[in-house]
Amino acid sequence: MTDPAAVSQTAPLETPLAGLHRALGGKLVDFAGYLLPVQYPAGIMAEHKQCRQSAALFDVSHMGQVELRGEGADAALERLVPGEIQKLSAGRQRYTYFTNQAGGILDDLMVARLPDRLFLVLNAACKADDLAHLRANLPGIEVRELKERALIALQGPKAVEALARHAPDVADLRFMSVAELEVAGVPAVVSRSGYTGEDGFEISLPADRAEAVARKLLAEPEVAPAGLGARDSLRLEAGLCLYGHDLRPDITPVEADLAWAIGKRRREEGGFPGAETILKQLAEGAPRRRVGLRPEGRAPVREGAELSDAEGRPVGFVTSGGFGPSLGAPIAMGYVTEALATPGTRLSATVRGKPLPVVVSALPFVPQRYAKKWEPGESV
Amino acid sequence: MSETRYTGDHEWVRVEGDSATVGITAYAQEQLGDVVFVELPAVGAELKKGAEAATVESVKAASEVYAAVSGEVTAVNEALAGEPALVNSDPEGEGWFFKLKLGEAGELGELMDAAAYKDYCAGLE
Numbered sequence A: 001m002t003d004p005a006a007v008s009q010t011a012p013l014e015t016p017l018a019g020l021h022r023a024l025g026g027k028l029v030d031f032a033g034y035l036l037p038v039q040y041p042a043g044i045m046a047e048h049k050q051c052r053q054s055a056a057l058f059d060v061s062h063m064g065q066v067e068l069r070g071e072g073a074d075a076a077l078e079r080l081v082p083g084e085i086q087k088l089s090a091g092r093q094r095y096t097y098f099t100n101q102a103g104g105i106l107d108d109l110m111v112a113r114l115p116d117r118l119f120l121v122l123n124a125a126c127k128a129d130d131l132a133h134l135r136a137n138l139p140g141i142e143v144r145e146l147k148e149r150a151l152i153a154l155q156g157p158k159a160v161e162a163l164a165r166h167a168p169d170v171a172d173l174r175f176m177s178v179a180e181l182e183v184a185g186v187p188a189v190v191s192r193s194g195y196t197g198e199d200g201f202e203i204s205l206p207a208d209r210a211e212a213v214a215r216k217l218l219a220e221p222e223v224a225p226a227g228l229g230a231r232d233s234l235r236l237e238a239g240l241c242l243y244g245h246d247l248r249p250d251i252t253p254v255e256a257d258l259a260w261a262i263g264k265r266r267r268e269e270g271g272f273p274g275a276e277t278i279l280k281q282l283a284e285g286a287p288r289r290r291v292g293l294r295p296e297g298r299a300p301v302r303e304g305a306e307l308s309d310a311e312g313r314p315v316g317f318v319t320s321g322g323f324g325p326s327l328g329a330p331i332a333m334g335y336v337t338e339a340l341a342t343p344g345t346r347l348s349a350t351v352r353g354k355p356l357p358v359v360v361s362a363l364p365f366v367p368q369r370y371a372k373k374w375e376p377g378e379s380v
Numbered sequence B: 001m002s003e004t005r006y007t008g009d010h011e012w013v014r015v016e017g018d019s020a021t022v023g024i025t026a027y028a029q030e031q032l033g034d035v036v037f038v039e040l041p042a043v044g045a046e047l048k049k050g051a052e053a054a055t056v057e058s059v060k061a062a063s064e065v066y067a068a069v070s071g072e073v074t075a076v077n078e079a080l081a082g083e084p085a086l087v088n089s090d091p092e093g094e095g096w097f098f099k100l101k102l103g104e105a106g107e108l109g110e111l112m113d114a115a116a117y118k119d120y121c122a123g124l125e
Helices: A018-023 A043-052 A073-078 A124-137 A161-165 A167-174 A207-218 A228-237 A264-269 A274-282 B024-034 B104-110 B114-122
Strands: A029-031 A032-038 A055-059 A064-069 A094-101 A104-112 A119-120 A140-143 A149-155 A178-181 A186-191 A200-204 A223-226 A288-295 A306-308 A314-325 A330-335 A347-353 A354-361 B004-006 B011-016 B019-024 B034-038 B052-058 B064-065 B071-076 B098-104
Touching: A018 A032, A018 A207, A032 A043, A043 A055, A043 A223, A043 A228, A055 A161, A055 A207, A055 A347, A064 A073, A064 A124, A073 A119, A094 B114, A104 A124, A104 A178, A104 A223, A119 A124, A124 A140, A140 A288, A149 A161, A161 A167, A161 A200, A167 A178, A200 A207, A207 A223, A228 A314, A228 A330, A288 A314, A288 A347, A314 A347, A330 A354, B004 B114, B019 B024, B019 B114, B098 B104
Parallel strands: A055 A223
Antiparallel strands: A029 A032, A055 A149, A064 A119, A064 A140, A094 A104, A104 A119, A149 A200, A178 A186, A186 A200, A288 A330, A288 A354, A306 A314, A306 A347, A314 A330, A347 A354, B004 B011, B011 B019, B019 B098, B034 B052, B052 B064, B071 B098
16 A cells, blocks of 8 residues: 655546545545545444445555566566566466665565566555666566556455456455456456455456446445545554555565565575565564554554653654554554564553553454465465 | 634633533544544643643544643543544534633633634635
8 A cells, every 4th residue: 555645746636436436425635646535424434344344445546557568577577576476377466575775675566467467556656666667677578557547446255245246257266366357347357355354356447437337336235435544444453564654665574574475486596686685684583573563552553653662762663553443442563673573572652752551462453354365475 | 501612623612600611523523533532631730722632533643632722621521531432423512522610711702603613614615
């Protein structure tokens, strides 16, 4: 997901579903340069629970959709990411990230292999830089941004029932699989994935047909619309990172606890930016690590709060924090020194000048319920 | 008889004699969304008009509430600790924040009456 701080200087762009958001009473905000609903009249709490209990529809058209074509596109992409892309089978998708020379993360992304191309989904706030990075480093590979396409996420335990009425084949997709098929008669690229911790789908489709398809999905009894607010609380409960917050150019994948996404062969061969630092940390450990945090009271602990140990020494910082509607309690994520990263460790967070007790907690906060378990480092 | 006055920051102040009850308006709770926590001042605290008096946290963000008038805090709404959603369901009733013993009654004159506040909100749409 993208960085809300990355507000554009010019008027925000509208997604192909802007008219639908207005018709549904969405509260529109400028998010990474796009006008998007932070919530609808139901509110963040209800939209969050709708997704956990049934199915919610999100407009994620602000995200970058990019195709790579050409001989050796997979090997070329591997020069920029530590994921195993060459062995990614057709019809499968994988989470990875662009790294820099220092081993930090420039953006996280999804890569899918379709029969004749790679299909990437990038964060909105990073997509211009990502595209420049791809074009500068993948000579001979066609890099095409799909500006004419919308992206809809349908997420929740009943998403499959609702979507299968318009695209029966989606029931056969397993988690992190992708297929080109028709949704309500419209040609689409559908992946069984998302960023809520629930089963669900992301549907890439032509911009001019997106509203009609979205309306058909919203007409299903299981489905209601949800905005960016619920998307954020859902991903936080699921322990998923938000770029620009939990992931930054000065944080490595080992620190971020995302080393599972580094392919086995890539660990042996290296050959991605920052490999030296990242592989050294894999072998020897990193100085700090991303952890879950449970504040003991009801007060949320938010991004930027400093963390200290029992003696009051600074030991880390909070990168995402808020309220978990499914838990009915505040939750947060942050980075702490490795020695304090064990679940159960008691720390304090500084909120409005006062120390609040927090406990290091295992992630995710709520169990992920994917159609098939997402095996860390799963080989395909 | 009580009289309710409003601020441009969407707080209400209900005055009965030299006592005032303070909360946030229906418009404010609508803008904030689901309230999950309210940090209230300590009973006995002296609030100066314009100073931070409380913090209201929604799922998404924390917002400061500034003292609409000066005075000494005589009571806080303990019910909000267990049920912060009262601010959403009944913002101008059960969802009150705190009570003050008014310091400077003259400050009330600077606040809007119900009709002026209604016009003010309409102008924000």
